Amino acid sequence: MKVDVRHVADLAKLKLTEDELLAMEKDLEVILAHVERLASVQVEGVEPTFGSREPEKVRLEPDEPKPGASPGCFLQLAPSAKDGYYVVPARESEGRE
Template sequence: MSEKITPEEVRHVADLARLDLSPDEELQMTRQLNAILGYMERLNQVDTTQVEPTTHALERANVFREDVVGPSLERDRALANAPETDGAHFVVPKVI
């Protein structure tokens, strides 16, 4: 397996991510990333021609409830615990 990720690339990405890696951590990260890419190369060699593409491992059905109109909370009850109202609306600080 040839190295795909170099210590310089790990150092560059760590710098972009504002990570302060020690030299030992840089080498460890380089080895781990190359091991992951090596495993991905092995997976790419698997014959998947007879495997149907899927988006989920399990069949999924819509789990949402029907969107139906129901009774709303009465305005007086909705405003009852508000810190400040004008009698019909919540009063909040102006945001610009």
């Protein structure tokens, strides 16, 4: 199976060098060649399993605020923050934050 690694790296938001892309292409081909055995398994009418607990046993808590760490406690971990907000580079490449 040929993989368009440049496209996948774009989807994954990973910057890879040309050499890394080449190595990645080879690795993914080796793995997918192995995994392709799954195509031979009869799965018609079989429901997929997405989790290890039955969905009805997964309990969601009421969506209500509870006491916890303050926003400031999380913001101080940020590479860049100002006035209680995270600072990120602008959408366009205008060089401003």
